[in-house]
């Protein structure tokens with residue numbers, strides 16, 4: 001299976017761009033605040049951003065004191081935006097499939113990835129490559145879609161309501177069946193990969209990482225006020241974040 005490059009699909013690209021332009025999207029209100037909280041001190045550090053998209057995080061790392069940032073992404077369209085909107089002399093952007101990380105001849109203090117690992121088929125191989133591209137004591141920080149979101153094979157996971165129309169629970173299935181999920185998001189046939197939390201954590205630990213934090217972020221009060229519907233994140237979290245360190 002060749003990794004999909006769905007972000008270069010023009011319909012997908014436009015739909016995703018519109019979503020990210022909204023000031024009340026889930027990234028801004030739920031995922032990014034948690035990721036920012038988990039960032040280590042970046043003063044004079046080197047950072048690799050896997051699936052960097054528009055490069056927003058790359059700029060943020062520079063503003064936090066990083067001395068070099070390499071952002072890689074499989075999508076030329078995403079990188080075109082990154083190069084025009086998030087350029088800096090200490091940031092380099094490279095069009096590359098992160099599944100081919102072994103081709104890079106450089107090590108980093110932090111390897112970061114926001115919402116891209118669920119597109120990768122071979123998680124074990126990716127984590128192994130990440131390990132080898134970290135300096136001793138370096139850290140991995142990544143977010144991905146929560147396995148509750150990716151689990152259901154027919155994509156029909158759904159909320160349930162009480163008699164008054166209040167959301168009370170979420171139904172999902174196929175949790176233990178790891179593997180490919182063919183989903184619809186802006187366009188049909190968007191390929192993602194489901195893995196259980198046990199599988200993710202065990203793979204990371206067996207590779208030699210010490211797992212430092214596992215976070216299933218929920219909206220803070222300010223975010224709930226901006227978008228009250230986010231209260232449903234307390235029933236079903238959309239994101240999973242893992243921070244791990246390459247042992248000395």
Ligand SMILES: C[S@@+](CC[C@H](N)C(=O)[O-])C[C@H]1O[C@@H](n2cnc3c(N)ncnc32)[C@H](O)[C@@H]1O
Pocket residue numbers: 003004007050051052053054055056072073074075078096097098099113114115116119120
């Ligand atoms: C949901 S977007 C997130 C972008 C960015 N990290 C952010 O948070 O704004 C996922 C990104 O991962 C990239 N991506 C997906 N599969 C990839 C792969 N195999 N190698 C590198 N990048 C990939 C996509 O092109 C897209 O830019």
